Amino acid sequence: xxxxxxxxxxxxxxxxxxxxxxxxxxxxxxxxxxxxxxxxxxxxxxxxxxxxxxxxxxxxxxxxxxxxxxxxxxxxxxxxxxxxxxxxxxxxxxxxxxxxxxxxxxxxxxxxxxxxxxxxxxxxxxxxxxxxxxxxxxxxxxxxxxxxxxxxxxxxxxxxxxxxxxxxxxxxxxxxxxxxxxxxxxxxxxxxxxxxxxxxxxxxxxxxxxxxxxxxxxxxxxxxxxxxxxxxxxxxxxxxxxxxxxxxxxxxxxxxxxxxxxxxxxxxxxxxxxxxxxxxxxxxxxxxxxxxxxxxxxxxxxxxxxxxxxxxxxxxxxxxxxxxxxxxxxxxxxxxxxxxxxxxxxxxxxxxxxxxxxxxxxxxxxxxxxxxxxxxxxxxxxxxxxxxxxxxxxxxxxxxxxxxxxxxxxxxxxxxxxxxxxxxxxxxxxxxxxxxxxxxxxxxxxx
Amino acid sequence: xxxxxxxxxxxxxxxxxxxxxxxxxxxxxxxxxxxxxxxxxxxxxxxxxxxxxxxxxxxxxxxxxxxxxxxxxxxxxxxxxxxxxxxxxxxxxxxxxxxxxxxxxxxxxxxxxxxxxxxxxxxxxxxxxxxxxxxxxxxxxxxxxxxxxxxxxxxxxxxxxxxxxxxxxxxxxxxxxxxxxxxxxxxxxxxxxxxxxxxxxxxxxxxxxxxxxxxxxxxxxxxxxxxxxxxxxxxxxxxxxxxxxxxxxxxxxxxxxxxxxxxxxxxxxxxxxxxxxxxxxxxxxxxxxxxxxxxxxxxxxxxxxxxxxxxxx
Ligand code: B12
Ligand code: SF4
Numbered sequence: 001x002x003x004x005x006x007x008x009x010x011x012x013x014x015x016x017x018x019x020x021x022x023x024x025x026x027x028x029x030x031x032x033x034x035x036x037x038x039x040x041x042x043x044x045x046x047x048x049x050x051x052x053x054x055x056x057x058x059x060x061x062x063x064x065x066x067x068x069x070x071x072x073x074x075x076x077x078x079x080x081x082x083x084x085x086x087x088x089x090x091x092x093x094x095x096x097x098x099x100x101x102x103x104x105x106x107x108x109x110x111x112x113x114x115x116x117x118x119x120x121x122x123x124x125x126x127x128x129x130x131x132x133x134x135x136x137x138x139x140x141x142x143x144x145x146x147x148x149x150x151x152x153x154x155x156x157x158x159x160x161x162x163x164x165x166x167x168x169x170x171x172x173x174x175x176x177x178x179x180x181x182x183x184x185x186x187x188x189x190x191x192x193x194x195x196x197x198x199x200x201x202x203x204x205x206x207x208x209x210x211x212x213x214x215x216x217x218x219x220x221x222x223x224x225x226x227x228x229x230x231x232x233x234x235x236x237x238x239x240x241x242x243x244x245x246x247x248x249x250x251x252x253x254x255x256x257x258x259x260x261x262x263x264x265x266x267x268x269x270x271x272x273x274x275x276x277x278x279x280x281x282x283x284x285x286x287x288x289x290x291x292x293x294x295x296x297x298x299x300x301x302x303x304x305x306x307x308x309x310x311x312x313x314x315x316x317x318x319x320x321x322x323x324x325x326x327x328x329x330x331x332x333x334x335x336x337x338x339x340x341x342x343x344x345x346x347x348x349x350x351x352x353x354x355x356x357x358x359x360x361x362x363x364x365x366x367x368x369x370x371x372x373x374x375x376x377x378x379x380x381x382x383x384x385x386x387x388x389x390x391x392x393x394x395x396x397x398x399x400x401x402x403x404x405x406x407x408x409x410x411x412x413x414x415x416x417x418x419x420x421x422x423x424x425x426x427x428x429x430x431x432x433x434x435x436x437x438x439x440x441x442x443x444x445x446x447x
Numbered sequence: 448x449x450x451x452x453x454x455x456x457x458x459x460x461x462x463x464x465x466x467x468x469x470x471x472x473x474x475x476x477x478x479x480x481x482x483x484x485x486x487x488x489x490x491x492x493x494x495x496x497x498x499x500x501x502x503x504x505x506x507x508x509x510x511x512x513x514x515x516x517x518x519x520x521x522x523x524x525x526x527x528x529x530x531x532x533x534x535x536x537x538x539x540x541x542x543x544x545x546x547x548x549x550x551x552x553x554x555x556x557x558x559x560x561x562x563x564x565x566x567x568x569x570x571x572x573x574x575x576x577x578x579x580x581x582x583x584x585x586x587x588x589x590x591x592x593x594x595x596x597x598x599x600x601x602x603x604x605x606x607x608x609x610x611x612x613x614x615x616x617x618x619x620x621x622x623x624x625x626x627x628x629x630x631x632x633x634x635x636x637x638x639x640x641x642x643x644x645x646x647x648x649x650x651x652x653x654x655x656x657x658x659x660x661x662x663x664x665x666x667x668x669x670x671x672x673x674x675x676x677x678x679x680x681x682x683x684x685x686x687x688x689x690x691x692x693x694x695x696x697x698x699x700x701x702x703x704x705x706x707x708x709x710x711x712x713x714x715x716x717x718x719x720x721x722x723x724x725x726x727x728x729x730x731x732x733x734x735x736x737x738x739x740x741x742x743x744x745x746x747x748x749x750x751x752x753x754x755x756x757x758x759x760x
Contacts, residue, residue: 283735
């Protein structure tokens with residue numbers, strides 16, 4: 001919670017000694033409140049008071065790091081409940097579950113899924129971020145799964161409330177800084193000792209929010225603030241209620257005890273129903289799931305979920321744009337055909353991807369359309385015959401390219417005539433509306 | 448110390464809007480809490496799921512959909528099966544073929560199809576138009592007349608045609624008007640103001656705030672719905688308290704994830720499954736933000752999304 005200048009003034013000695021370089025303590029306090037200077041510029045505020053203030057000004061939700069090296073991820077650190085209020089900062093992680101309680105076949109499929117999902121979307125590598133290794137009852141089988149998961153080059157979440165077995169799991173996988181999840185009202189002391197020993201994040205569970213709150217308080221009292229909260233309850237409704245209330249309590253109501261990232265296990269509340277798990281993963285991506293656990297991850301699930309996540313976690317203050325200019329694809333040269341689109345990063349990514357897939361050399365011309373999609377830009381007047389003509393002039397397209405055929409996006413085929421008027425000598429050909437149709441279209445194009 | 452629960456119940460509510468008649472009615476809206484937050488207070492009416500069919504029948508539809516409708520020969524038979532789809536709360540008939548560039552189906556024919564569908568189903572009907580606002584105004588007027596008394600929702604009245612659509616659908620035939628704006632809270636509000644100034648009662652208006660598939664500019668859709676719901680509930684903005692209906696199927700089945708064949712993208716696996724998950728993920732995200740109804744088309748998505756809503760109430 002932000003402190004006011006007055007709050008800070010109250011803790012200064014109010015002597016106006018000027019040692020901080022400010023004329024008065026009040027002036028000093030105002031500047032600190034604005035974030036212009038740090039509190040320790042005043043040498044007369046005691047460490048104790050400063051520590052208290054740090055606590056009061058700390059963000060409502062802790063930032064927690066899990067995993068190690070390439071597989072380190074940041075969770076939490078959120079400051080708002082709605083992305084339009086500022087931005088969400090730590091994207092939800094998708095974790096796939098394996099367990100000694102599952103059939104061998106299910107575990108094998110899960111491991112195969114994890115290995116398989118790996119692609120890029122607008123500059124972001126999309127993979128299964130973490131593996132959730134769940135202990136049911138067969139410790140030998142469980143430890144075997146921990147070993148295999150540990151070899152898969154992902155962050156791990158070891159879910160096990162038996163401290164003795166958890167200890168063995170950590171002997172195998174502790175170096176990768178997994179989350180140890182499963183601390184509860186009855187075992188938290190042993191689990192805490194184990195997590196501290198390995199310097200890893202501890203996951204806390206509870207039968208309900210009261211119990212969870214209690215256990216977190218006890219762990220904090222014992223000095224552990226490196227926590228995540230497994231908010232999975234007995235069913236879908238209670239889990240959603242818990243996830244939202246934990247986040248709301250921390251961000252809106254200043255409840256520091258709940259100021260930690262969450263784990264939501266859809267594999268538990270919708271076991272066996274993969275479509276429902278996709279639906280819930282979507283729900284919890286929008287509403288406050290920090291780690292979302294699923295029984296598997298097919299491309300069919302990954303494509304929409306990772307796309308959704310990329311959207312929800314972009315900063316609303318920063319539109320995703322690419323630089324206008326000529327992008328020579330598939331070894332295009334001055335004699336290759338031209339295709340035109342806008343500078344919205346998503347559009348560029350989609351269109352360039354399809355052109356690359358076609359293998360046909362194309363000069364992709366990116367016009368300055370204010371970072372808008374084709375139809376948005378067109379509706380806003382930022383993609384028009386005049387804007388295209390202006391771009392051609394400024395980028396000296398005619399000087400740089402000899403080919404005189406220009407493919408325009410199918411969604412603005414209506415512009416054909418006007419562009420022809422503005423760009424004499426060019427043959428303007430409208431294309432299909434969707435980029436995916438470009439591959440066939442370009443291969444069959446006869447120019 | 449125990450956790451102090453602080454339920455957040457607003458003094459304002461989302462308007463309730465009824466679709467359909469007598470015992471086949473459904474009600475949209477009525478919530479006094481944030482979307483799906485039934486733990487704060489009971490939600491009067493659960494969000495609804497509609498099933499979309501088009502005037503083009505089953506042409507080009509994925510196998511699971513064709514299989515579901517089986518040997519339906521007429522649009523009426525298809526509509527009847529759509530209404531019987533497990534999880535369906537209403538049927539949405541979309542006139543893709545009315546579009547001048549897509550066959551330019553005549554107004555008379557559209558009316559005939561709408562009547563056939565309306566007579567075949569025992570749940571409420573939503574009529575959706577094509578890409579041409581001008582054509583929509585023409586077909587909506589005649590369909591509203593032919594189905595008068597049925598309490599049908601029309602998608603949509605837009606900036607370009609709200610006067611004609613509002614006057615015919617809303618005023619002359621007292622049907623429900625869908626106000627469609629382009630992912631912008633101010634535009635949404637302005638259109639509601641214009642429609643109410645025209646004389647359409649706010650109980651007869653729903654909003655379509657715009658829609659996009661997950662990954663395709665969806666953040667704007669999410670934030671627009673978020674902001675509209677906050678304005679409606681926390682700021683008691685009467686011009687934004689209309690329930691929100693979001694068409695999903697028409698956005699999600701045309702993106703690459705759903706369209707790319709298995710030959711083209713072998714590593715992506717089953718094409719139909721990709722379309723289903725795209726529909727499910729997009730619909731769930733819209734409901735999380737605050738849509739009071741979503742419109743889908745695949746039986747698997749309809750079953751999953753309606754089950755998710757039921758589990759959350
Ligand atoms: C997100 C969004 C916005 C965002 C902008 C996001 C952005 N950076 O562009 C915001 C909220 C700012 C916005 C604003 C507006 N929007 Co807007 N917006 C959308 C929305 C929901 C998604 C757009 C998107 O991201 N598409 C994804 C990208 C990838 O699509 P794309 O660029 O078209 O690319 C595809 C194809 O065109 C093709 N392609 C692209 N280039 C090329 C090139 C070649 C050669 C080929 C073959 C293919 C190809 O490939 C892609 C995939 O197939 C759409 C509705 C929808 N679902 O599409 C409305 C939409 C585009 N917006 C619309 C409107 C009217 C507006 C506004 C004018 C509203 C207003 N009156 O203020 C404003 C304009 C901005 C302003 N105020 O100045 C309308 C346009 C109507 C029309 N048919 O002309 C739409 C269709 C909504 C609607 N149904 O009314 N919008
Ligand atoms: S150094 Fe401290 S005590 Fe001295 S004027 Fe600055 S704030 Fe006041």
